[in-house]
Amino acid sequence: MTTPHLSKSLLNNYRQCPRRLWLEMQDRAARKKGRTPVAQAVYSADTTKRFLDGHVIGRIAQACWPEGVDIEKASWITDEDTGHRQRDLNYATHLTYQWMQDQRRPLFEATFQHQNLLVKADLKVPRRHGHRVYWQMIEVKSSSSPKDYHITDLATQAWVAEQSGVDLDSVALLLVNKGFELHTAGDYTGLLGLHDDPDLQAQVRQAQQQMPATLRGAAQTLALRQEPRTHQPGDQCTSPFECPYIGHCTGKTSGQTTGKTAKQTTPQPVPIRFYNDRGGAKAQTLIDAGHTDLRQVPPATIARLWNGSTDTHGVNQRLAQAVRTGRVVMDRAGAQAALQTLTWPVQHLDFETISFVAPVWPGTQSGQHIPFQYSLHRQAQSGQVLGHAEFLDTTGQDPRRALAEQLVKDIDPRCTVLAWNDSFERTVIRDLAEQFAELRKPLMRIHDQVQDLLPIVRRHYFHPDMAQAEGSTFSIKTVLPCMAAHLQYSQLGTVQNGGEAQLAYLLAAAPPGAEKEPGQAITQAERQQARKDLLAYCGLDTEAMVEIVKSLK
Numbered sequence: 001m002t003t004p005h006l007s008k009s010l011l012n013n014y015r016q017c018p019r020r021l022w023l024e025m026q027d028r029a030a031r032k033k034g035r036t037p038v039a040q041a042v043y044s045a046d047t048t049k050r051f052l053d054g055h056v057i058g059r060i061a062q063a064c065w066p067e068g069v070d071i072e073k074a075s076w077i078t079d080e081d082t083g084h085r086q087r088d089l090n091y092a093t094h095l096t097y098q099w100m101q102d103q104r105r106p107l108f109e110a111t112f113q114h115q116n117l118l119v120k121a122d123l124k125v126p127r128r129h130g131h132r133v134y135w136q137m138i139e140v141k142s143s144s145s146p147k148d149y150h151i152t153d154l155a156t157q158a159w160v161a162e163q164s165g166v167d168l169d170s171v172a173l174l175l176v177n178k179g180f181e182l183h184t185a186g187d188y189t190g191l192l193g194l195h196d197d198p199d200l201q202a203q204v205r206q207a208q209q210q211m212p213a214t215l216r217g218a219a220q221t222l223a224l225r226q227e228p229r230t231h232q233p234g235d236q237c238t239s240p241f242e243c244p245y246i247g248h249c250t251g252k253t254s255g256q257t258t259g260k261t262a263k264q265t266t267p268q269p270v271p272i273r274f275y276n277d278r279g280g281a282k283a284q285t286l287i288d289a290g291h292t293d294l295r296q297v298p299p300a301t302i303a304r305l306w307n308g309s310t311d312t313h314g315v316n317q318r319l320a321q322a323v324r325t326g327r328v329v330m331d332r333a334g335a336q337a338a339l340q341t342l343t344w345p346v347q348h349l350d351f352e353t354i355s356f357v358a359p360v361w362p363g364t365q366s367g368q369h370i371p372f373q374y375s376l377h378r379q380a381q382s383g384q385v386l387g388h389a390e391f392l393d394t395t396g397q398d399p400r401r402a403l404a405e406q407l408v409k410d411i412d413p414r415c416t417v418l419a420w421n422d423s424f425e426r427t428v429i430r431d432l433a434e435q436f437a438e439l440r441k442p443l444m445r446i447h448d449q450v451q452d453l454l455p456i457v458r459r460h461y462f463h464p465d466m467a468q469a470e471g472s473t474f475s476i477k478t479v480l481p482c483m484a485a486h487l488q489y490s491q492l493g494t495v496q497n498g499g500e501a502q503l504a505y506l507l508a509a510a511p512p513g514a515e516k517e518p519g520q521a522i523t524q525a526e527r528q529q530a531r532k533d534l535l536a537y538c539g540l541d542t543e544a545m546v547e548i549v550k551s552l553k
Ligand code: SF4
Pocket: 016, 017, 018, 019, 020, 023, 231, 232, 233, 234, 236, 237, 238, 243, 244, 245, 246, 247, 249, 250
């Protein structure tokens, strides 16, 4: 049997988890043959956004070397008989060596092969030392600081290039300069910075020593006839990125809780997990002592483990009690007393924001969270909803000014503004106040009106399902189905989390004629659906807060 071709990204899949590589290759082979794969990759919105950011930064990097040759573009060939166009990797390799003879022009997507490993280097720049020309191998990344996986990426690229005879004098990362601010639309001078310090060279050289063993391990994995299920879900599933087979390996397709009690849903031993347990140290103490089921751990043991201030407001005592009894633990009097301190009616506020690795609107920075939408529910002390206001700008223009003006009109200056985890909403409002001097006073007043609903829940409520939630214990998406089972994020359309909201915004606000896939223009119906889904999602965020307040009363 011939070993299939491996690419840099497939090798990275293996590094993350051999099972991921095996599933990926099965998935690809099945799709080619029109069969159903063992498991289908499902990419999260965050991963898709990261791919999009990578493409944007790749295009900007190419513009920095206008004399460069794009090997990828040049290697598409048309079949004379069928007229079908496809990329020919052998031709790409041939073109790479041909252009390297020229020794003057940088190469994008230079293609190299060694053994069964084929790589495309983001950028190769010729550098003359005396009479000889060496090359600098550059990886272009949409991050602002070097990461461990950047080192292994560079090690793979450089190893294959050198094994196939290329003289490299150094490797480098081209990264985004943190805090880059756009002054003139389309001018990205200064967005990217080259990192090629001696430390990086040494780290990459060291990582290269692992290459033969990594390739051998990957080849052994590919030779397996059965899925290597010995690799069970763990920390590797989300590091450095979320694995697209996580649904397959965990047997779950969504992180939603059910709103049912632990008694009803978890006949199996309840794994020992705590809230805010850094590195799982406290849980490990119990596991080391022989505990296997959180329900069986005596309350006194939990109390001793979490004594003193380390257990924020006794959360883990409530967590353990909820799991042990299978019932909600709630201090209703305490919650009501906390709600009494608010100025009613309250206004529940939630923003949706978009961030661009390469800012598109002058006056904005790389990675800045720019609000394009909000939802605002007004609720009386009786629990009754008094009104709902919302804002959504999908014109594609900088939405901040219109949003800030509308927000100032919609917020009643006399009442508490509630947010879930308020630091985000406060930061967004403060940024708006800094941007628009004439709105600074009312915006800072709103900023000072904001209070956080989350700590009231954290101090007074725990549902058994929250202990085993896939997402964060006190995320609104975890808490809502526990308190109001009739409202579920999973019942929404294409937008069920912040990452999907960003993608929907990009779709709805794309310029006329924009394509979602090559040759496939975004239709009006798709734009309208994206708007509708955005309104439903953001509206549910504040409706959820209304329901949570009702449940606490
Ligand atoms: S979900 Fe986890 S265990 Fe499954 S393939 Fe991915 S990394 Fe491996």
